Each structure stands twice: as structure tokens, then as C-alpha cells.
Amino acid sequence: MSKSARPRPPRWRRSPFLGVPEELVVEILVRLSATCLIHLKRVCRSWRTLISSPEFARYQLERSIAYSDAQIAYSGQLRRLRRIGFLPLHSLLDNPSSSAEVVCVEAERHYDIVGSCNGLLCLLVRDSRSTSVLLWNPCTGFTSEWLQTGGFIITCGFGYDHVNHKYKFFAAVKMPGSHEIVSKIFTFGVNHYWKTIENPSLLFNSLQCIIMIDLIGKSMKGTVNWLVPLANEEDVIVYIDLGRETYGELCLPQRDPDDNLGIFPVIGVLRNCLSVGFDHKKTHWALWLLNENQCWTKLAIIPYHPVFRFARLRTLYISDDDVLLLIGRNDKLYLIYLNDGRIVLPMIDSSSDEDVTPMSKGIGTRTLAVYYPSLVMV
Structure with missing residues (x-):
């Protein structure tokens, strides 16, 4: 988000702060x-x-964002449980040995979280025939109109178009009663609308089946990104530019032949940059960031630990002092202190999530997103 000018409040006749500029x-x-x-x-x-x-x-x-007032927003794995949980990140990072408390909000329906952007959560509702989407600001209570996709979503992503200052939702939709898959972009706002775009060949094979590892794309700087494993070739990242509404490809960092190539790379977003992590020489885990010049730079080499061995590590967040939060083996949340190599399993009090596996034992099939509370509306 570009820097905005500091707003000037309207002049008032009776100010609670009389005489204060x-x-x-x-x-x-x-x-x-x-x-x-x-x-x-x-x-x-x-x-x-x-x-x-x-x-x-x-x-x-x-x-x-500057002061890292971030939370982890998640939806539970049981569709009969209609609630969304919020976990303040500072409580995990500042004192991981003390139970960080989850706050749950009851919802009208069961939602999957597609992603979060500028304090808005993109929520998805699935049924046997179709899927629906809406935006929700948990602080203000704002909700957008329901978006009907017209079919079953195969893969999707949500992000902010910095060029046109619009929030957009991408979906590859399987049309009812056919094998046709249509790619669409929906633009939220007063004059909301769908636009059909051409399917990229790398995202679909000849049988019209998705071949990505992660079905929900990672949103970063006006793009939505997917890892695409290619048989007998180097894996690539395919992205859609939400401003231009066009596709592109990115090469991953060069891997060593001694790596365990059977463990697929994992992409994420850290410090507003695309990240990728993979097994390195079967002894370490390598973590890379894509910089402003579209070059991969190595962020960390993390030695193998029994809780990480042969696992696909999914990164969620990194603090200014290089504490990395990730999902490791058995779907547990871990903190890695990159400066000294410590690995900590943070305590989480998720007792407000009744009838759900405690988060300290694993996130299960919860859908997660890093969320910054805000006053933003579409």
C-alpha cells in the first residue's frame, strides 16, 4: 500500500481536546x-x-502493519462448527511459554478463509453444487454482497489490485453438468462485476484437472501465486497479475541435485515478499525470498530437526527480530529463532473452540490467514 497523506480532521465546534492541534x-x-x-x-x-x-x-x-499488530485468523475444520478464531501474534512471540488465548466469533455459516488483505477476510462457503464468496471486516462488521460463482471452485485466490485500487477474487470454476473449467476474476465494489479470462495452460492439464500443490493461491503485491510441479522439468510458480489480469511465470531458486527432490517446495509470503522453502541436501531446510528485483535471496538455512524431518514446512509469519512462525510436522505451529536456532512449540489456549482439537496439538484442516485489524471497507 502506498503511503497516504495524513488526514486532517474536520473542524468541530466542541472538541473533546479543546486547544489541541x-x-x-x-x-x-x-x-x-x-x-x-x-x-x-x-x-x-x-x-x-x-x-x-x-x-x-x-x-x-x-x-x-508497521507496528506488527498482526493476528492469525482461522476457521475450524468441522463444518457443523460455525465460528472464526483470532490469535494475536504478539502473544505467541513475546511469551510462547504462556498460553496465548484464542478469541472466537460465532458465524452464521461455516466458512473457509481464502485470504486476508488490508483487514478484510475473504470467506468461502461450499455446498454440493456451487460456492459463494464474501468479504468481511471483523472490526467494523462490514460485509460485502454475496458473490455467486455459478459453479464449484477448483482453485481460487484473493488480493488487492494496487493499480486500480480494487479488491479482486480469482476463481477457476467447474461449470455444472460439464467438464468445462472457466477462469474468472471478480472485482468487488459498488459496480462489482465478473470477467472471464483465458485459462493458463500450466494450471490445467489436458484432462482439465488442477495440478497445483496449493489450491488456494498466495496473495502478494497485486498478484496471486501457485506452485506448479512439472514432470521431468523444473517446478515453476504461476501467477496472475490482478491489475493487468494476465498470467506470468517465475522460476524457483536453483536446487542442488543432492536435495530430496521428492519433497515439493512450499511457497508463502513473508515481509510482503514471496517465499519458498525446500529440502536442502537432505540435512537442512532452505528458505528464500523474492526481492524487488525479482531475484531470489537466501533468508535462512534451518538444520533438520526430528519435528521437521521430511515435512513440508509452511511459513506463516516472520517478526522484525527474525522469529519465524510456521506449520511443521503433524500440522503443529512452531517458532524458529533464526538468530540462535532455537525451536519452540508455543502454548495456545483454544478452549473457546469447543469440540475441536486444541491448536497446541495441531491445526488440523483449519484454514489460516495473517490478519491486520483495520477500518477499511470496500
Whole structure:
């Protein structure tokens, strides 16, 4: 997200901070949490106008990201359980030996989380014939209109088009009563619309079957990305540019012939960069980041540990002081301290998730997304 100008609050006749410069009022309010700001909209009309403005929402989001006010949002694995959980990341990173508490929000239906962008969660509902999608801001309560896909989603992704400043949802949809798979992009907003685009040959084989490893694409800087393993060839990343609505390909870092090539690479997003991790010489795990120049740079070499051996490690988050949160063997969450090599299994109190396996024992089939609370609406 580009840097936005600091919003100027409207002039009010009776200010809660009489004599305080307007710019200082903005700086005070923007440092508060999005949840707190929702309540402060009731203080006076001028604050409601200020806090409800898109400029203030963008400024608050930038601070939230800069100061790592991140959470893990997840949906449970049982479709009869209609709730979404939120786990503050700072509680995991600051004191992993103390139980970080999960907060659950009851929902009307069971949702899968496709992804999160600027404080919006993209939620997916599946049934036997079709799938539906909507956007939800947990802080403000904003929800978009339901999006009907017209078929069963084979793969999908959600992200922000920085060129046109629009939120978009990509889906490869199997049409009812046929074997046809159609690729579509939906643009959210007042004038929302579907657009059909050409299917990329690498995402579908001749039998119209998806051959990706990860069925939900990774969103990063206006693109949605998938790892595509190719028989007898180097694996590639196929992406769709949400602004241009075109496809492209990226090569992965060169792998050593001594690597365990039977363990597929895993792509993710760390520090707003595309990441990839894979087995390295059957003794280590290599983690790479794609920099601004579209070159892969090595972030870390992680020695094998019994809890990681022969596992596909899925990265979720990395802190400014190089603490890596990932999903390892048996679907458990781990913290790796890259500076000294420590590996910690954080304690998580998920007792609010009744009838579900505790998260400390594994995330199971939960769908996860890194989420920054915000005031953003479409």
C-alpha cells in the first residue's frame, strides 16, 4: 500500500481536546486499535466523520502493519462448527511459554478463509453444487454482497489490485453438468462485476484437472501465486497479475541435485515478499525470498530437526527480530529463532473452540490467514 497523506480532521465546534492541534488529535487516535476506534466514533460527530474517512482508515492500517499488530485468523475444520478464531501474534512471540488465548466469533455459516488483505477476510462457503464468496471486516462488521460463482471452485485466490485500487477474487470454476473449467476474476465494489479470462495452460492439464500443490493461491503485491510441479522439468510458480489480469511465470531458486527432490517446495509470503522453502541436501531446510528485483535471496538455512524431518514446512509469519512462525510436522505451529536456532512449540489456549482439537496439538484442516485489524471497507 502506498503511503497516504495524513488526514486532517474536520473542524468541530466542541472538541473533546479543546486547544489541541488537529494534527495531534489524528496522531493520538491513529495509535489506538481499530476495535477501540470503532467505539470512539460515538464520542462526537467530528470524530465519527474522521474515523469513518477512507484516508484515516489507510493511515491506521499503515501503522498497524508497521507496528506488527498482526493476528492469525482461522476457521475450524468441522463444518457443523460455525465460528472464526483470532490469535494475536504478539502473544505467541513475546511469551510462547504462556498460553496465548484464542478469541472466537460465532458465524452464521461455516466458512473457509481464502485470504486476508488490508483487514478484510475473504470467506468461502461450499455446498454440493456451487460456492459463494464474501468479504468481511471483523472490526467494523462490514460485509460485502454475496458473490455467486455459478459453479464449484477448483482453485481460487484473493488480493488487492494496487493499480486500480480494487479488491479482486480469482476463481477457476467447474461449470455444472460439464467438464468445462472457466477462469474468472471478480472485482468487488459498488459496480462489482465478473470477467472471464483465458485459462493458463500450466494450471490445467489436458484432462482439465488442477495440478497445483496449493489450491488456494498466495496473495502478494497485486498478484496471486501457485506452485506448479512439472514432470521431468523444473517446478515453476504461476501467477496472475490482478491489475493487468494476465498470467506470468517465475522460476524457483536453483536446487542442488543432492536435495530430496521428492519433497515439493512450499511457497508463502513473508515481509510482503514471496517465499519458498525446500529440502536442502537432505540435512537442512532452505528458505528464500523474492526481492524487488525479482531475484531470489537466501533468508535462512534451518538444520533438520526430528519435528521437521521430511515435512513440508509452511511459513506463516516472520517478526522484525527474525522469529519465524510456521506449520511443521503433524500440522503443529512452531517458532524458529533464526538468530540462535532455537525451536519452540508455543502454548495456545483454544478452549473457546469447543469440540475441536486444541491448536497446541495441531491445526488440523483449519484454514489460516495473517490478519491486520483495520477500518477499511470496500
